[in-house]
Amino acid sequence: MSTTATQKKTGRLARISAAGTSPGVPSPRTAYLGIALIAMGLLVLAPALLTPFELRQMGRFVCYAMVAVGIGLAWGRGGMLTLGQGVFFGIGAYCMAMHMQLEDAALRGEETPQFMGTFGVDLPWFWEPFHSPLMTILLILLLPAALAFALGYSVFKRKVRGAYFAILNQAMVFAFVTLLVGQQATLNGSNGLSGFESFFGFAIHDPANRQMIYMIAAALLVIMMLVAYWMMRSRFGELLVATRDAEERVRFLGYDPAIIKTITFVTAAVMASVAGAMFVPLVGIISPAELGVVPSIAFVIGVAIGGRATLFGPVLGAIAVAWAESTLAENFPSGWTYFQGLLLILVIALLPGGIASVGRYLRWKHRGEAGKPTSEDPAPSDPATSDPESENSQKEAAS
């Protein structure tokens, strides 16, 4: 249909093409090149150059970056400030941790994980599905999706948004952590789950296996970036930006914004869950302290600093902030929190688009100094379509 249209229409209309992307969406060349560079850095350079300890740290940062990709979509592109990603991160992490605990118990020839022995309890019912590796992977994907769908759809249908949505998310994290801490005998309470020996049959302390787990996490991050780019560039991505900027208007065009937002929220939740699932074998522990209110806010800080509405900003921001944290925390144990807070305030006050927007700002400024953009179309000649600005500039040029 579109090709016949191109042939039929001539003149000014013929120039109109399908091209053009939303702000913050890089061109395919930039996007694939950037993703390829990140993939190269994470999958080739990092394993070659970093010590095993540093690679382990890097694995942790990669997990935060996965959460960040989802937050970038939900918050940056969709305007939903997801301050509760710790819940979904935690679901993925605990699913994986329960499976690994059962695997270890089976290797020892026991029925229950070690910590349960001290409480003398039988295996609780909700541990049962995690005997199966396949079921574990399915639940890592489906549980957060189902929860995010139920929560998102009911909340967005009622037009809860902005700060109310963020507060609701925080309350959800708080409730989730309280629930976990209360499960002393069944989930080891605030100590969390740790002391893992194997990961899907591979000895976890073997350096080769450790590197393989890191590579899987890094590959998943690259895949998520590709998914994010695809979502940003598709018609759905355009509709999502439209919904973010004028939700009611979208409704009058025949769309239900609640569905658009829910799909995005679910995507972000699944990404956080996968990140949590990879965090457990990489770091070796999951406890409520890793996914509470404060970590949930910390997830967002990297995204804000990097540039929430961009493709690369969330990932690079999350990795940079996590790296800065671990470096600074070694030297100034108590100083990091202040520094982090200062960084966030500076970015929000001076650079709302994050560091990723610096390049665009400079380009824009450069173009502004060089005069009007030298696009292929001159100032409109039809008086009905010319705007006052271009009329003025024409007058200036004439005088």
Added chain:
Amino acid sequence: MSQSAALTVQDLEVTFGAFTAVGGASFVAEPGEVHFLIGPNGAGKTTCVDAVTGLVRGSGRVTLGEQEVLGRPVQKIARIGVGRTFQTASVFEQLSVLQNLDIAAGMHRSPWSLMGRRRGVEDRIRDALEQTQLEDLWDRPAGILSHGQKQWLEIGMLLVQDARVLMLDEPVAGMSLEERNATGELLHRVKQDRAVVVVEHDMEFMRSFASRVTVLHQGTVLSAGSVAEVQADPKVQEVYLGTASMTEEDAAQADAMAVQTAGGPHA
């Protein structure tokens, strides 16, 4: 193009608590007509449009052709074929003109088309760009358009949406005379097979471009008919201008009043 149909509003009532904003308004907007809803501030013009498009709850009966309109959610009403614009142009400022139109055309595509990116420009979008004279601006962000161009883009969005009834809320407020005339001509170009309903304060614009006029006052229909019939109606003269007949000077005065109040909340 979907079948053209008349918008029939019967005894429409809208209440906010104890306050009756619209108390039994009736009118019929026929395809091929530019139907003006006029009236002083607070007459319930915009509230009528809000009720028909599902933004506020109303009672009575509203049909588009054979289809019931009232009681459905906003997005369903849009899909039946009722489209509207707003007093303050609300286009997606970050997106380009083409992207704005493409989103508006979405209800005619399968939901799965959202998964892919735009690969071509549909005929209906080219036509709308031509009609609204925005061809040269297709790749500009809608945010940089002038006020008038934003209103035209909104009308263009209604065209690609293939709305059977276009409800425009003060489309020419803040426009220059030239832009007003261009808008009026645009409305008459697009009225074929469509009903166009215009809420307006601007009497001069109404006189120049109305096929039919319904005058609302305090939530009820005061008068209806052609421009000449309405202008000759003593009740209308009384409401608008005291007892004097509607002269050019008075109309200018009414215009001035309209300008003063145009920035306020929904009338």
